Amino acid sequence: MTGAMAPRPVDAPAWLTDLYTKVDSLDTEAVLAGFAPEGTMRYGSAAPMYGHDAIRAGLTWLFTSYRRIGHEFLNVWAAGSTLLVEATVTYGCLDGCDVAVPALTIIERRNGLIDDLHIFIDPTPVHVG
Structure with missing residues (x-):
């Protein structure tokens, strides 16, 4: 036994899986x-982005900073209109390296749309090198 554990399935709502498929496709307009x-x-300790124009600018910056992004859900918890998502995020850096970091995202939705999304992440390991 090597100590490695196989990923376990996580019960995530369809809208969340769909959202992260768009994120991992680096599709700014679809995410927006x-x-x-x-x-x-x-995102992390950056200033909050308010409204579509600011979120579009932030997503565009994020999606053009990497050649790929991938999310593996570890846990998903729901409480009313709030969802917490624990994930491992793998960034495909422009220099060819892949770096995985843990993240926790809190998403508040109303009427089928995201009101607030806060990603708690330390991207420092992605930028070391």
Whole structure:
């Protein structure tokens, strides 16, 4: 036995799986369509982004900074309109390296759209090298 564990299936709602398929496809407009017009997003310790224009700019920056992004859900918890997602995020860096880091995302939705999405992540290991 090597100590490695096989990934276990995580019960995630279809809308969440669909959202992260769009994120992992680096599709800014498709991801943005899931946000309410007055929605907010925050990535790590960066300043919050308010509204579609700011979120679009943030997603565009993020999606052009990497050659790929992949999410593996580890746990998903729901409490009312709030969802918590624990994941391992693998960034395909422009220099050819892949770096995986843990993340926790809190998503608040209303009327089928994201009101607030806050990604708790330390991307430092992605930029070391």
